[in-house]
Amino acid sequence: MNTEFIRALDQLEKQKGIKKEILLDAINQAILNAYKKNYGSNAEVEVSIDTKKGDIKIINPITIVDDDKVDILDNEMTVEYANQFFGKQYKEGDIVREEVTPKDFGRIATQAARQIVVQKIKEAEKDIQYTEFKKKETEIITGMVSRIAKNTVYADISILGENDIMITAEGVLPNGEQMSGDTYELGQNMKFYILEVKRTNNKTQIVLSRSHPGLVKRLFEMEVPEIFDGTVEIISISREAGSRTKMAVKTNMQDVDPIGACVGTRGQRVKNITDEINGEKIDIIEYNDDLAEYITASLSPAKVVSVEIDEEEKIAKVIVPDDKLSLAIGKEGQNARLAAKLTNWKIDIKCESEMLGQV
Structure with a gap:
């Protein structure tokens, strides 16, 4: 190795976020293995790397023992021998660090170092990719559709990690996380919700979603400053992706x-969001601590006559005008279903004439 190689390690730390100390430890072990493999040595040698010049030395640490010891091991020498060949400063128990670097070892060491650095870069990139994307779970990311295989869509995605290092990956959008009405074309840019980041066979898998309610929530956080800064709070969202969403919001500010x-002004904020999700309808209601009022609002746009709360069964019995029954229930029960998901209550809807008939 040389100074250029050491500088390259510094650059790797800056550009890829791989700690220089980790690389040096790996290089140390790789050079040690290469020495033992090429020179058939079983001695407990050490590797010394000059981190300024890049010089590599193989050091054999030898323990100084008493002159009277009979069975001298390979990694031992007597005080007399040490003083004769290494200086008179040694005494029993000291360590002589003898350099045993072979003359032609530089080329072997450099090759071993390069191989291990390439390997460690790949391992570190995988670790950094997983760690950084894991931090982004439940957030929105913009990706470009890169390929489509059967019913699965793949997208190229990227984020800025520590030290502004660009980290790229391929996200997968399973069929079950796709939104009805979406069309996917190669090269198309679109926003995705990062549903899950996991490791499978030492490979990072990033599962994306277009159908999760979290996508709508994050879009509103991006579009509405009052939500982003906490002035307005999203309490609950229920969604049937590609068709309709209900969202309950509240604020503690009287003038908001x-x-x-x-x-938004002239509906521009909500329009920007519906454009992103292909015109999906969004009903926004105000949350109310009064459960009857909250359930009434959740069934909007239908008019509600009365709400009876059964706390034990957690059922809300709702009465609506006869001509509003179909509106309250919605097409194929969608309005009632979304209201129930939004409030987390079972909602039993009946019309006025039906209730009068039961009296």
Whole structure:
């Protein structure tokens, strides 16, 4: 090795975030293995690397023993021998560090170092990729569709890690996480929700979603400053991706209209979000601590006559005008279903005439 090689390790630390100390430890072990393999040595030698000049030395540590010892081991020498060949400063128990670097070892050491550095770079990149993307779970990322295999979509994604290092990966959008109405074309840019980051066979797998309610939540956080800074809070979201979403919001600020903040001037904020999710309808209601009022709002746009709460069964019995029953239930039960998911209550909807008939 030489000074250029050492400088290269410094660059790797800056560009890829791989600690120089980790690389040096790995290089040390690789050179040690190469020495033992090429020179058939079983001695407990050490590797010394000059981190400024890049010089490599093989050191054989020898323990000084008493002159009267009979069975001298390979890694031992007597005080008399040490004083004769290494100087008179040694006494029993001291260590003589004898250099035993072979003349032609430089080429072997450099080759071993390069091989281990390449290996460690690959390992470190995998570790950094997993660690940095794991931090991004439940966040939104923009990706470019790179390939489509059967019903699975793959997208090229990238993030900035520590020290502004660009980290790239391929995310996978399974069929079950795709949004009805979406079309996917190679080279197409779109926003995804990072659903899960996991390791499979030492490979990072990043599962994306277009159907998760978290996508809508994050889009509103990006679009609405009042949500981002906490002035308006999203309490709950229920979603049937590609069709309709219901979202409950609230604020503790008297002069702030939480629904108006989400909708924006002339509806521009909510329009920007619906454009991103292909025109999916979004109902925004104001959360209310009064459960009956909250459930009434959740069934919007239908009008509600009364709500009876059964705390034991956790059922809300809702009465609506006869001409609003179909609106309250919604097409194929969608409105009632989303309201139930939003409030986390079972909702039993009946019309006024039906209730009068039971009296």
